[in-house]
Amino acid sequence: MNTAHQLLTDQLDIWTAAETKKKSGRGRSAGNGSNGISVYGVKKLRELILQLAVMGKLVPQDPNDEPASELLKRIQAEKARLIAEGKLKKGKPLPPISDDEKPAYLPGEWVCARLADLVNILNGRAYKKEELLDVGTPVLRVGNLFTSEHWYYTDLVLDDDKYCNKGDLLFAWSASFGPFIWDGDMAIYHYHIWKLDLYGDNTLYKRYLYTFLLEQTQKIKTSGHGVMMIHMTKEKMEKLVVYIPPLAEQHRIVAKVDELMALCDQLETQHTNAAEAHEKLVSHLLGTLTRAQSADDFSANWQRIAAHFDNLFTTESSINALKQTLLQLAVMGKLVPQNPDDEPASELLKRIQAEKVKLIAEGKIKKSRTLPPTAKNEEKFSAPQGWEQIEFCEIMELISGQHLKPSEYFEKPVNDSIPYITGPADFGDKGPAPTRHTCEKRAVSICNDILVTVKGSGVGKISVVYQKKLAISRQLVAVRPIIIDSEFIEKLLATLAKNFQKLSVGIAIPGISREDILHAKIKLPPLAEQHRIVAKVDELMALCDQLKTRITEANQLQQKLADVVVEQAVA
Numbered sequence: 068m069n070t071a072h073q074l075l076t077d078q079l080d081i082w083t084a085a086e087t088k089k090k091s092g093r094g095r096s097a098g099n100g101s102n103g104i105s106v107y108g109v110k111k112l113r114e115l116i117l118q119l120a121v122m123g124k125l126v127p128q129d130p131n132d133e134p135a136s137e138l139l140k141r142i143q144a145e146k147a148r149l150i151a152e153g154k155l156k157k158g159k160p161l162p163p164i165s166d167d168e169k170p171a172y173l174p175g176e177w178v179c180a181r182l183a184d185l186v187n188i189l190n191g192r193a194y195k196k197e198e199l200l201d202v203g204t205p206v207l208r209v210g211n212l213f214t215s216e217h218w219y220y221t222d223l224v225l226d227d228d229k230y231c232n233k234g235d236l237l238f239a240w241s242a243s244f245g246p247f248i249w250d251g252d253m254a255i256y257h258y259h260i261w262k263l264d265l266y267g268d269n270t271l272y273k274r275y276l277y278t279f280l281l282e283q284t285q286k287i288k289t290s291g292h293g294v295m296m297i298h299m300t301k302e303k304m305e306k307l308v309v310y311i312p313p314l315a316e317q318h319r320i321v322a323k324v325d326e327l328m329a330l331c332d333q334l335e336t337q338h339t340n341a342a343e344a345h346e347k348l349v350s351h352l353l354g355t356l357t358r359a360q361s362a363d364d365f366s367a368n369w370q371r372i373a374a375h376f377d378n379l380f381t382t383e384s385s386i387n388a389l390k391q392t393l394l395q396l397a398v399m400g401k402l403v404p405q406n407p408d409d410e411p412a413s414e415l416l417k418r419i420q421a422e423k424v425k426l427i428a429e430g431k432i433k434k435s436r437t438l439p440p441t442a443k444n445e446e447k448f449s450a451p452q453g454w455e456q457i458e459f460c461e462i463m464e465l466i467s468g469q470h471l472k473p474s475e476y477f478e479k480p481v482n483d484s485i486p487y488i489t490g491p492a493d494f495g496d497k498g499p500a501p502t503r504h505t506c507e508k509r510a511v512s513i514c515n516d517i518l519v520t521v522k523g524s525g526v527g528k529i530s531v532v533y534q535k536k537l538a539i540s541r542q543l544v545a546v547r548p549i550i551i552d553s554e555f556i557e558k559l560l561a562t563l564a565k566n567f568q569k570l571s572v573g574i575a576i577p578g579i580s581r582e583d584i585l586h587a588k589i590k591l592p593p594l595a596e597q598h599r600i601v602a603k604v605d606e607l608m609a610l611c612d613q614l615k616t617r618i619t620e621a622n623q624l625q626q627k628l629a630d631v632v633v634e635q636a637v638a
Contacts (some may be wrong), residue, residue: 106335120282123310134313135312138314146184168308182309188262191255198221204255208257229256232249244284245284246280247277346384349380397558397603400590400592418550457591465545469507471538478502490542493525518530521578523576546584
């Protein structure tokens with residue numbers, strides 16, 4: 068019976084190669100280690116360990132073990148004794164187990180039994196609002212088992228069977244479901260939790276039953292039928308068929324599961340440590356590019372990265388970091404060479420100012436009020452030749468969104484109405500897809516405007532307007548470049564997002580002001596260089612996307628390999 072050990076050692080690359088993802092929840096489950104990280108291959112390995120355990124394939128059988136049929140007789144005798152003494156109610160007779168309910172294979176000394184023949188399934192209690200207090204006996208709710216640290220208490224004195232104590236086996240059966248061995252102090256367990264009370268001490272091994280229920284929970288979740296547990300009744304739980312090994316084998320199974328789960332924890336920790344070290348290395352090396360003080364320094368740093376490109380950019384997060392660095396380099400003037408024949412940005416600014424005066428005279432834009440002076444911005448990097456350091460307000464018009472009352476917008480378009488959009492401005496490549504419309508024209512953006520989120524959870528997020536006209540809420544502002552390449556401004560705003568987030572104030576609805584955007588310090592390149600920057604960024608972003616696609620495909624292949632290995636192991 069070395070199957071699990073061989074899978075751990077012989078297939079190590081399969082178990083640890085797939086994408087690493089954050090996970091939530093408490094306790095050990097099929098996908099949960101101890102460090103808050105889930106590696107797909109290790110998650111599948113945990114599932115496999117549980118499957119092998121309840122199929123009798125994880126540890127060898129011992130012919131000297133007392134057969135499980137004898138154990139079942141003792142459990143039935145103990146249950147009958149408790150009923151005779153009035154300590155247990157006699158329930159409805161359970162139907163015999165059909166062949167369809169039995170597994171295709173079980174070792175010869177194993178038996179099957181319904182859960183209610185093995186344990187007394189006790190209901191929790193529902194509570195009225197006035198019964199839940201800030202002090203008293205803790206009330207254990209499903210949320211406390213999984214994610215919530217908030218506890219309620221009560222001063223009620225209840226029957227003994229409504230309390231759970233350290234070591235009790237519980238089962239949460241609401242939307243978040245699964246077995247738990249309670250490790251806390253005495254508490255009253257809530258209606259959405261069952262306590263599974265064994266019929267005596269020398270009957271079923273509680274931790275084996277926990278392992279079996281964990282595997283059953285895993286099976287429901289991986290099959291995509293988790294919603295079944297929302298409609299789970301006590302009657303259905305009582306009829307659950309449990310596979311029972313001899314008592315001595317139950318102990319061996321649990322010990323082996325613990326041993327192998329600990330090895331899974333080690334695999335995840337090793338993988339996580341390597342992933343974190345990789346992320347820090349990529350971050351540091353990319354940082355040397357944006358911190359370079361000279362062209363020679365930048366070139367040397369880039370050569371170091373280029374020499375190890377295939378080893379550095381092997382994850383989606385590293386490629387995303389590369390994308391952000393490319394944008395940063397673009398707006399710093401380090402992505403494409405300067406051309407001394409380009410019209411300098413100083414002349415471009417003069418043309419922008421002249422265009423502003425013309426548009427104001429024609430009534431096409433409003434004359435902006437004079438902004439208060441800002442503190443001198445000390446920069447580490449001087450602007451490249453032909454560039455100018457300016458404030459954002461000098462090259463664009465800013466249109467603030469407006470709050471519309473429910474009576475001022477509607478779900479379907481009418482004559483002369485325009486789409487109405489709220490934030491955050493993170494609508495993907497096709498721009499915003501409004502579901503509301505309005506006839507109000509107080510805050511209207513037009514095609515190629517760039518929307519910026521200024522209030523709410525997505526401060527700094529941007530999106531380009533593709534509609535002819537679009538009304539915007541006060542969560543948004545529209546940036547309308549004057550003469551400037553709008554695609555360059557879009558990329559520039561993407562690099563300012565973190566700065567805007569730092570400036571965000573407020574708790575309930577955090578946000579930034581118009582002035583935060585208007586006063587933002589930027590470096591303006593010549594118009595011809597703006598076009599070259601946009602072309603180069605688009606070219607490099609396409610290459611990054613191709614690289615990310617290949618990584619995704621490779622990761623999917625690793626996941627399929629892990630699935631196949633598991634399927635073969637349990638076949």
